[in-house]
Amino acid sequence: xxxxxxxxxxxxxxxxxxxxxxxxxxxxxxxxxxxxxxxxxxxxxxxxxxxxxxxxxxxxxxxxxxxxxxxxxxxxxxxxxxxxxxxxxxxxxxxxxxxxxxxxxxxxxxxxxxxxxxxxxxxxxxxxxxxxxxxxxxxxxxxxxxxxxxxxxxxxxxxxxxxxxxxxxxxxxxxxxxxxxxxxxxxxxxxxxxxxxxxxxxxxxxxxxxxxxxxxxxxxxxxxxxxxxxxxxxxxxxxxxxxxxxxxxxxxxxxxxxxxxxxxxxxxxxxxxxxxxxxxxxxxxxxxxxxxxxxxxxxxxxxxxxxxxxxxxxxxxxxxxxxxxxxxxxxxxxxxxxxxxxxxxxxxxxxxxxxxxxxxxxxxxxxxxxxxxxxxxxxxxxxxxxxxxxxxxxxxxxxxxxxxxxxxxxxxxxxxxxxxxxxxxxxxxxxxxxxxxxxxxxxxxxxxxxxxxxxxxxxxxxxxxxxxxxxxxxxxxxxxxxxxxxxxxxxxxxxxxxxxxxxxxxxxxxxxxxxxxxxxxxxxxxxxxxxxxxxxxxxxxxxxxxxxxxxxxxxxxxxxxxxxxxxxxxxxxxxxxxxxxxxxxxx
Ligand code: SF4
Ligand code: SF4
Ligand code: SF4
Ligand code: FES
Numbered sequence: 001x002x003x004x005x006x007x008x009x010x011x012x013x014x015x016x017x018x019x020x021x022x023x024x025x026x027x028x029x030x031x032x033x034x035x036x037x038x039x040x041x042x043x044x045x046x047x048x049x050x051x052x053x054x055x056x057x058x059x060x061x062x063x064x065x066x067x068x069x070x071x072x073x074x075x076x077x078x079x080x081x082x083x084x085x086x087x088x089x090x091x092x093x094x095x096x097x098x099x100x101x102x103x104x105x106x107x108x109x110x111x112x113x114x115x116x117x118x119x120x121x122x123x124x125x126x127x128x129x130x131x132x133x134x135x136x137x138x139x140x141x142x143x144x145x146x147x148x149x150x151x152x153x154x155x156x157x158x159x160x161x162x163x164x165x166x167x168x169x170x171x172x173x174x175x176x177x178x179x180x181x182x183x184x185x186x187x188x189x190x191x192x193x194x195x196x197x198x199x200x201x202x203x204x205x206x207x208x209x210x211x212x213x214x215x216x217x218x219x220x221x222x223x224x225x226x227x228x229x230x231x232x233x234x235x236x237x238x239x240x241x242x243x244x245x246x247x248x249x250x251x252x253x254x255x256x257x258x259x260x261x262x263x264x265x266x267x268x269x270x271x272x273x274x275x276x277x278x279x280x281x282x283x284x285x286x287x288x289x290x291x292x293x294x295x296x297x298x299x300x301x302x303x304x305x306x307x308x309x310x311x312x313x314x315x316x317x318x319x320x321x322x323x324x325x326x327x328x329x330x331x332x333x334x335x336x337x338x339x340x341x342x343x344x345x346x347x348x349x350x351x352x353x354x355x356x357x358x359x360x361x362x363x364x365x366x367x368x369x370x371x372x373x374x375x376x377x378x379x380x381x382x383x384x385x386x387x388x389x390x391x392x393x394x395x396x397x398x399x400x401x402x403x404x405x406x407x408x409x410x411x412x413x414x415x416x417x418x419x420x421x422x423x424x425x426x427x428x429x430x431x432x433x434x435x436x437x438x439x440x441x442x443x444x445x446x447x448x449x450x451x452x453x454x455x456x457x458x459x460x461x462x463x464x465x466x467x468x469x470x471x472x473x474x475x476x477x478x479x480x481x482x483x484x485x486x487x488x489x490x491x492x493x494x495x496x497x498x499x500x501x502x503x504x505x506x507x508x509x510x511x512x513x514x515x516x517x518x519x520x521x522x523x524x525x526x527x528x529x530x531x532x533x534x535x536x537x538x539x540x541x542x543x544x545x546x547x548x549x550x551x552x553x554x555x556x557x558x559x560x561x562x563x564x565x566x567x568x569x570x571x572x573x574x575x576x577x578x579x580x581x582x583x584x585x586x587x
Contacts (some may be wrong), residue, residue, distance in 0.1 A: 016082035029075035053163035103161035104135035107156035120212035147195035173486030204313035205367030205518020231264035243429030243514035257531030262411020280421020282339030282384030287548035292565035310334035312372035315510030323580025365517030391519025423546030431483035
């Protein structure tokens, strides 16, 4: 405490005025942040609080007394005695001129645009009262690029801000997107303009999460869900991933990280789903199989480190970049895909409904889940286990479409028998959560003792790579957790050099894990991710059962249907295999 106070005392402060309002901020603060301190939002497009500064768009231009040129508020540090003006005629004219130039090169079909009413460009045009485009259009009418099940690009909506490039390169370490050409011809594209899925891209959707316009979006499957819901012959069931319930509220004006499980279930019931189930149940099932697989490898010999495989962006990354190491991946399917397999086998038997009448929908925080569901190995007899995947953003659209006032909805419970999840299932949505859930089960199964302290603090938090050593009695297990593919690469290069000290590794493609997935609400930042993480641990703490192997519905499922973990039936339904994918194009 006293150390912090001393540090604060030592911090040099700078005094300035913004629009004649005096303010004191720490040295090094940018004008943009200083203005926020006094409630002024300087318009911006290329700036993103989690990215390094680009200063491309100049929309944040401000006047500073004594300077002949306007300065970019996002990149200029304050100085002692600085006088900033954010709303002079020249500033406003400049900002309007920049927006007009953008509009001249923009396909302005807001009404049919996936980002309508959730678009930074649209919002800024409305803020500056720009009712029409004054410059002649120079936009190239290009078709939307729809070549894979997850991500759609629309170059005619791109304002060349570079946010997607930074997310792909700096967060994921991939660089599937780049600038091409120069000057007024500049575009953002992939290597040799190839479809994303044929480049290094893993369809994680982080680019779509930071794009301020409709230039990169998830593939919209909401119509397919509405069609299924309106078909009286279909029994439509839905599963919801753990991280959706702590993110959905953002879109309805609730505090980031607010837990909206009950309202979410009510909304899905009102949308017309016949049964609302929980992917947390699937997560518990994944732990049963994955923990058993880990113990089997320990006891009978197997490839180490074993690495989790429930993040499809990560699996795509490994297949494309470390294709000779697929044996390290756990063969246990992801919670979504395990749930799908059970929903198309056990559930029809139990509910007395023909499998051909069942439509399975998943609500996921992830764009790559759309790709995972479409993998040929994720189904049987010509039927996919998961028929349709919607992102959190698409669920928001559906809730708005039917006109529900989400924040006022009463709470309801998930349906049975695939609707009960433990605390271990709940924390799957946070980086470190899968490892913690697995360790709770591995410890008890390996030692035969009861785990007294369920919280493994060392695997929690937002650090890029975390590690821990767990005492299993007769031996210790060394584990590591990484989130983002940039960090995954570090751990995989160790594996490649045969220098990995770990027994078990958890990898999640997205920052913070699924709570920061590429399909989560627009506006997701690292600060918000941390609040969602805390909310998942709160859910876990408050649940009466916090270990997957104690989930009564999972116990019944094994008794009635699967037999034992790793049984022949469990292998047939709940396990899969991965394979090397040759990359065609790379930068
Ligand atoms: S990207 Fe924004 S401004 Fe452009 S058409 Fe879509 S909603 Fe309108
Ligand atoms: S989906 Fe992910 S990997 Fe692909 S371009 Fe976007 S950020 Fe990069
Ligand atoms: S695709 Fe989106 S994020 Fe990327 S440069 Fe264009 S507008 Fe910016
Ligand atoms: S937001 Fe400052 S230059 Fe783009």
